[in-house]
Every structure is written in structure tokens, then in C-alpha cells.
Amino acid sequence: MIRRDFLQRMASGGMLLSAGKFPMHALGNSALPPEIKKITILHTNDVHSRIDPFPMDGGRNEGRGGVVRRGALIDSIRREGNPVLLLDAGDFFQGTPYFNLFGGEIELKAMSALGYDAATIGNHDFDGGIDGLANQMHNANFPLISSNYDFSDTVLHDKVKPFKVFTFEEIKVGVFGLGIELRGLVPQTLYKATRYLDPVKHAADTAKFLRKEMGCQYVVCMSHLGFKYQEEKISDVSLASLTNDIDLIIGGHTHTFLRDAELVPNQDKSQVVVNQVGWGGIRLGRIDVFFEKNRPGRCEACQNLKV
Amino acid sequence: MHLVKSDPRFYTVDDRANVAAATQLQKLVEPYQNQYNETMNDVIGQAGMTLTKSRPESTLGNWASDVLQKKAEEYGAVKIHGAVQNYGGLRIPEIVKGDIMLGKIYELMPFDNMLVIVACDGPTLMKLFDNMAQGGGWPISYAFKHQIKDQKTVSLLINGEPVDMNKVYNIAMPDYIANGGNDCFFLVDQKRYETGKFIRDLLIEGVEQSKKPIVVKLDGRVSYTL
Numbered sequence: 038m039i040r041r042d043f044l045q046r047m048a049s050g051g052m053l054l055s056a057g058k059f060p061m062h063a064l065g066n067s068a069l070p071p072e073i074k075k076i077t078i079l080h081t082n083d084v085h086s087r088i089d090p091f092p093m094d095g096g097r098n099e100g101r102g103g104v105v106r107r108g109a110l111i112d113s114i115r116r117e118g119n120p121v122l123l124l125d126a127g128d129f130f131q132g133t134p135y136f137n138l139f140g141g142e143i144e145l146k147a148m149s150a151l152g153y154d155a156a157t158i159g160n161h162d163f164d165g166g167i168d169g170l171a172n173q174m175h176n177a178n179f180p181l182i183s184s185n186y187d188f189s190d191t192v193l194h195d196k197v198k199p200f201k202v203f204t205f206e207e208i209k210v211g212v213f214g215l216g217i218e219l220r221g222l223v224p225q226t227l228y229k230a231t232r233y234l235d236p237v238k239h240a241a242d243t244a245k246f247l248r249k250e251m252g253c254q255y256v257v258c259m260s261h262l263g264f265k266y267q268e269e270k271i272s273d274v275s276l277a278s279l280t281n282d283i284d285l286i287i288g289g290h291t292h293t294f295l296r297d298a299e300l301v302p303n304q305d306k307s308q309v310v311v312n313q314v315g316w317g318g319i320r321l322g323r324i325d326v327f328f329e330k331n332r333p334g335r336c337e338a339c340q341n342l343k344v
Numbered sequence: 345m346h347l348v349k350s351d352p353r354f355y356t357v358d359d360r361a362n363v364a365a366a367t368q369l370q371k372l373v374e375p376y377q378n379q380y381n382e383t384m385n386d387v388i389g390q391a392g393m394t395l396t397k398s399r400p401e402s403t404l405g406n407w408a409s410d411v412l413q414k415k416a417e418e419y420g421a422v423k424i425h426g427a428v429q430n431y432g433g434l435r436i437p438e439i440v441k442g443d444i445m446l447g448k449i450y451e452l453m454p455f456d457n458m459l460v461i462v463a464c465d466g467p468t469l470m471k472l473f474d475n476m477a478q479g480g481g482w483p484i485s486y487a488f489k490h491q492i493k494d495q496k497t498v499s500l501l502i503n504g505e506p507v508d509m510n511k512v513y514n515i516a517m518p519d520y521i522a523n524g525g526n527d528c529f530f531l532v533d534q535k536r537y538e539t540g541k542f543i544r545d546l547l548i549e550g551v552e553q554s555k556k557p558i559v560v561k562l563d564g565r566v567s568y569t570l
Contacts, residue, residue, distance in 0.1 A: 074345060085435075086454075089380075090358075090374060093439045106361035108369040114364065130437055134384045134450040135376060143376045147473065150369055164455065204487075207345045221527040224520065254345050264416035268478075312352050324352045328345040 072330040076205055078257065079111060079123045079323055082289030083159065083316035085132030086144055089316065102318035111151055111320055118206040119325075120146060123152055124212065127159025127261035127288035132317070140165050144175035146205075153179045155201055157214030157259040158186065159289060163227045167191055181212035182259065185239040187232035198324035200243055202251050210330050211247030214259040215240055215276070235312055236271055237279050243280035246282040255284050255326055263291040264299075264313050277301035284325060285310045292316040298324075347476050380487075384447030388548060392551050392557030395439040399431065400568050403560040405483025408434060408452070412543065416516035418422055419539045424461065426487035426502060426517035428447040428472070430526050433457065444558075446549050449467035455513060455543040461537040466509035478527075481492035481566040485516075493569045512557060518543055 046090035061289060062143055094300060115121050128282055129148060130141045141162075148156070171192040174181065178306045188329040200213040215236045221230045247253045258276070265274040283303045288311060298312040316319035361369070395404040413427035464472060474536045477480040477492045484490060491499040500507055507513075514537075518525075524532045551558070 051452060073348070083548065089377065090563050096438055096440045101356060101358050105363050105369050105375060106359070107357050109361040109363045109366040110355060110357060114366060131454050132451060133454070134380060136383075136449045137450055137454060138379060143373065145371060149367070190356065221524060221529065224523055224525065229421070255347055285350065310350055310352055312354075314354050318357055321355045321357055322441055323354060324350050325346040326350045329348045331346055 053273050055071050069327075074208060074328045075205070076210065076255075076289075076326045076327060076328070077114060077119045077121045077207060077323060078210075078285065079114065079121060079321055080126065080166075080259075080287040080312070081107075081124075081312065081318060082126035082261075082287065082313055083128040083292055084144070084159065084318045085128055085316060086130060086136040086141075087133055088135050088143055088147065089133075090228055091319075096244070097141070098317065098319055104151065104318065107318055107321060108147075108151050114323070115152075120208075121152075121250045122203055122210060122212070123154050124257065124259050124287055125156035125214070126259045126287050127157045127311070128289055129156060129159070131161040131164045131323050136164070140169055140321040141173040142176050149176065149178040152214070153177075154203065155182050155212050155214075155259065157181070157261055158197070158216050159185050159261040160217055160219060160223050163219070163223050163231075165226050167175045167193060167231060169230050171196060180260075182212060183214045183216050184243045185234040185236045186305055187234055189232075190230035193231075194279045200247060202253060204245065207330075208255070209251065209253045211244070211251055211256045212259065213243045213247065213251035213256075214261075216261050217263065220293060231324075237276060238259075240276055240283065241280045245282060248282040254328060256282055258283050258286045261289045264293040264295075264311070265291075273311045273313070274299060274301055277311055278301055279304070281305050281307075283309050285326075286312070286324060288313040319330065346421075349538035350441040356509045374513060380447070383428040384450065385444065387443045388446050388449070389444045389551035389554055391439050391441050391444055394441045395560060397437050397560065398435050400481040400566040401562055402483070403562065404434060404439060405429065405431070406486075406562065406565065407550075407558060407560045408547060409483040409485040410515050411547055413487065413542070415546040415549070416459060416539065419459075419461070419537075419541075421537050422461060422514050424516055425513040426461050427485040428476070428521070429483040430489075430518060430521055431482045432526070433518055433520065434483065442502075446548065449544060449548050449551060454548055455518075455544075456512065457520045457543045459516055459539045459541050459543050459546055460519045460522045461516050461539065462513050462531055464513050464515050464531075465505050465539075466511055466513075468498065468530060468534060469502075469513050469515065470497070472515070472528065473500050474519065475528055476478055481568075484565055486563070486565065488565055490566045491569050492566070498569055529539065 091098040293313040294315040314322040397404040489501040
């Protein structure tokens with residue numbers, strides 16, 4: 038009965054309602070029925086070398102952000118006891134003098150100390166040149182992931198992965214990354230022989246591979262394409278609608294602050310969650326993902342929770 | 345296991361975070377902060393008002409592009425007809441009224457972009473302003489008046505005159521744009537004059553050389569028409 042009650046509450050909570058009304062996230066795994074497992078995905082984007090909080094100068098963002106505060110917040114979420122996956126959607130470099138002074142060293146050291154599991158590469162992560170990025174990578178204890186930049190003819194050829202699978206007991210989460218078209222955006226002297234490949238094709242292929250071949254129950258795309266555009270240009274929202282097998286897109290590039298994550302139907306009419314958390318480390322995004330043990334022949338939760 | 349539900353939300357990172365527990369992280373950052381503080385907190389001038397960045401026209405955009413025009417004129421090699429600064433190249437939303445610290449100008453212009461002067465004939469100048477209009481307009485110096493409708497240029501005046509298709513205009517801009525950034529590929533092969541100056545350094549000079557706290561007026565140089 039407890040389980041039934043729990044699932045009904047989840048169903049009525051729905052994804053569109055604010056989490057505050059149904060504070061499932063406040064429950065540790067210990068409070069969940071044994072057949073339900075929860076994973077917490079935390080994400081940032083476009084932190085742009087914002088090591089310190091915005092200064093207390095009366096500006097609109099004063100006192101917000103900062104790696105120490107973000108670290109403290111992430112620690113408090115880790116103490117809830119659920120598995121945590123911490124991801125960044127690119128442009129961790131450039132924007133404060135920390136990058137001009139230290140070339141990205143403290144950004145990557147801080148992200149490593151915060152326990153980031155993976156990040157994708159934004160256009161400004163080339164601002165110190167592709168060699169600058171390569172030279173800083175020893176300061177990162179997490180992988181850089183890109184599925185649509187072909188680095189074969191560059192110094193990054195053996196340093197960037199196309200995807201990574203994270204395993205939490207019975208749950209496999211596949212994570213891949215997408216970068217934006219560099220031509221016309223980043224001087225070629227910086228990205229050199231990097232080739233930009235079609236993000237839709239590579240997202241579709243990678244997500245399908247992660248789902249079908251690697252057996253991932255959840256597939257996350259870290260994207261630096263941008264949330265949504267008026268003009269014809271591939272974005273997170275259009276990517277979601279043009280593909281299958283992606284459950285979550287954590288986005289970046291457009292510095293978009295969303296009141297609620299956007300839900301976009303994919304080719305199979307399943308909902309893809311598209312989220313982005315502005316810039317400068319002002320926000321930390323969180324997606325609690327709930328999984329249920331499979332039972333042959335029936336899936337009560339699927340029935341109950343169709344969105 | 346299969347997916348049942350996902351529940352998205354966000355936190356604002358602010359002083360509610362309990363940093364007392366984050367001493368390791370604080371220790372990691374501290375030496376970098378100390379070096380930062382040695383130079384970047386130097387006060388280099390004052391803002392007499394809060395300068396903000398927005399479209400179509402803004403106080404921060406007008407100030408920066410006017411400084412670039414003035415600095416290009418000081419360069420002296422060639423007559424300057426105007427200056428443009430790509431909107432995305434100004435990286436902070438505001439400079440708050442009061443002391444301006446060196447680090448603030450680094451945040452405004454973190455890139456090592458150089459100021460260059462590009463010789464644009466009339467059609468090239470129109471192309472540039474059409475590209476700017478597509479994005480909703482850019483910061484431009486006082487030389488220009490740019491009217492935009494539905495992301496297209498409806499009128500462009502340069503020093504009060506319509507653009508002469510047979511004339512060549514010398515426009516100061518970031519080398520990022522002159523090298524084809526923001527899809528301005530048509531500028532790559534134009535004749536240009538290199539100033540050899542970082543835009544950031546010119547903006548720093550602009551703050552330092554201002555005798556009074558910086559105050560900027562909007563004058564309708566970029567506008568939207570219905």
C-alpha cells in the first residue's frame with residue numbers, strides 16, 4: 038500500500054508542477070519503497086570562470102554564485118544519500134580575470150574538487166586555444182565528453198570521449214555531449230583542425246547506442262547548442278524533437294534562465310526534459326530521477342505515470 | 345530497472361549555502377584569490393550611473409563603442425567614420441554606479457580582441473548592418489543612426505548622411521568580427537588597418553582618462569520601428 042500511495046503521489050505531482058508541492062526530493066532512498074531507486078543529477082552551464090560570488094556592489098546578481106558556496110550546496114545534497122551525477126554543459130572558461138591570469142587552472146581544479154563527473158566543451162573553452170585547453174586538462178579529474186567534435190587531427194585526439202556510462206547498482210546512465218558549430222563563432226586559429234559534425238545525427242546515433250547496446254535506462258545529453266532560437270538553427274528544443282532515446286538535455290550557451298524545465302515530445306512522443314540554469318554559477322540545476330524494478334508482463338508505474 | 349519519473353528544479357546559489365563545511369575548497373581557491381586581489385581590485389575610475397547592456401541601444405553599449413571610435417581616431421593613420429562592437433562581445437549586463445575596478449573591465453571584455461579598422465565600401469557596410477539587425481542591433485558609436493524593423497535595416501545614417509554606395513568607410517571594430525566572427529565572413533578580405541591594441545586596454549584607458557564619473561545618455565542611435 039505504501040508503494041501504491043507513493044506512486045500515486047508521484048503521478049499527481051507531475052513534472053509540470055513545482056517540486057515544492059510534492060517534496061519527493063526530500064526523501065532519502067531509505068524512505069522509498071524498495072523497488073524504487075532514485076538518482077540525483079546536478080548540473081551547471083556557462084559558469085565562465087566565476088570563481089568568486091558576484092561582488093556586493095548593488096548589481097543584480099550580487100552575492101550569487103561562487104565555487105565555495107556551490108561546493109557547500111552540492112555537499113549538502115550528497116549528504117541526502119542518493120547517488121549524485123554532477124555535470125557541466127560547457128563554457129566553464131572565460132569571463133573573469135581568473136581565466137586571463139591562470140588560463141583555466143583554478144576552474145578545472147575547483148570543478149574536480151566539487152566532484153564533477155563529466156563536462157562537455159563550449160565555444161569559449163577554446164578561448165585559450167585548443168592547445169591551452171589540452172594543457173589544462175591534467176587539472177581535471179573528470180572526462181570532457183563530446184560526440185560531435187572530431188578532434189582526430191588535433192592535440193585533443195586522445196583526450197575527449199564521445200560518451201560515458203555511469204553505473205549505480207542496477208541503473209546505468211549514459212552521458213554524451215554536443216558542441217555548437219565553431220565556424221563563424223570561434224576564430225579558427227583557436228579551434229584549429231577540430232571538425233564540427235552534425236549534432237542531430239550524432240546525438241541520435243549515440244543515444245540509440247547507449248540505450249540499445251549499452252543498456253542504459255537513462256540517457257543524458259550535455260549540450261552547448263543553446264536552448265531555442267527564432268531562426269533556423271539547431272537548439273536543445275529542436276534536437277529533443279528530432280531524436281529518440283534522450284531522456285534529459287542539460288543545456289548551455291544561451292545563458293537561459295528557465296522558471297521550469299521544458300518538456301519536449303520526441304519522435305516517439307516520449308517527453309524529453311530540457312533544462313538550463315542561466316550562467317555564472319548563479320543556479321545549480323537538479324533533476325531527481327526515479328526508477329522502478331522491472332516486473333515481467335506488467336509495469337504499474339508506467340500505467341500510472343504516463344505524462 | 346526502468347524510468348518512472350523525473351523531477352526537475354533548481355537552486356539559487358547564494359549566502360544560504362553553509363560554507364563553514366567547505367574549508368578544503370576555500371583553501372584551494374585562496375592563493376588564486378590573493379593573486380587576483382593584488383591587481384584586479386584596483387580602482388581605475390568611477391561610473392556616475394549604472395551602465396547597463398541591452399537592446400536596441402544601451403548606456404554600456406554606447407559608452408564602449410564611443411570609446412572605440414575615439415581611440416581609433418587617436419590611432420591617427422586614417423579618417424574614422426564610426427565604430428561598432430558586437431553585442432555578444434560585451435560580457436556583463438552592467439557596470440554598477442560607483443568605483444570601477446580593473447577586474448570589471450576584464451569581465452566586460454575578457455577576450456584578447458584587437459581593435460582593427462576595416463575599409464568598408466557602401467554595400468559591405470550595409471551587409472554588416474544587416475547582419476547586426478538580424479541579431480536585434482549592436483552597440484555602435486555616435487556616428488551612426490540605425491533603424492531596425494523585423495530584424496532588418498530600414499534606415500542607416502552615417503554622420504547624418506545616408507550610406508553612399510560609392511564611398512569607402514573606415515569602421516573600427518574588434519578583429520573577431522573582421523576575421524569573420526558572428527558570421528561576418530564578408531569582412532575577411534576587406535582592406536584593414538591594425539591598431540595593435542587590445543580592446544580591453546582601450547576601454548581601461550577610456551575609464552582612466554574620463555575626468556568625471558562616467559555618465560552616458562541614450563540618443564536613439566539604434567531603434568526599432570513598427
